Amino acid sequence: LAKTTQPISMDSYEGQEVNITCSHNNIATNDYITWYQQFPSQGPRFIIQGYKTKVTNEVASLFIPADRKSSTLSLPRVSLSDTAVYYCLVGGPLHNTDKLIFGTGTRLQVFP
């Protein structure tokens, strides 16, 4: 199972773009990469998922290089409400176990 490594914390200011990178060196061929956001005392919620290249939705972009050994979550123009913990998760049908393991996450603090 692919282990993920993320920075423990990041700081930013409102209006800036934030990029959080996740390393997953032993990602398997069929693995997808998924990012979640968690606020205190709440369950994580899905942000974005991708397999390769670039994926964009209304809240974020996900950049995945050709070797897929890392991925970068990009949050454009963050606001105070983006202060949260962000997790990247790697998994997929190849494992056939659905044993989805979270890393320690990145704590993003946005300042006014």
Add this chain to the structure above:
Amino acid sequence: DGGITQSPKYLFRKEGQNVTLSCEQNLNHDAMYWYRQDPGQGLRLIYYSQIVNDFQKGDIAEGYSVSREKKESFPLTVTSAQKNPTAFYLCASSIGGKKGGELFFGEGSRLTVL
């Protein structure tokens, strides 16, 4: 509305008592999961189930038990054998198998042992 419901939201227990946390989903998902989260920490997998009447241990299954008698229900029992049960417990579900990692979480149950 479709989603996952966990109950109770807050639970207090005395040492030596077993407690059961409820998790129900109406998303028609095959896979369900229980995670534990300690203050300032990430999520650790306790048990998961890919299909009814089958479940597997996660990384920290000792002191916990589960059942999966119905597709929509995956209750977690915290037994007296769990040495440090005070934590935030999260239940999740996913379609299972087709795309890795798209989990839907409940709002959590916070267990405090007195």
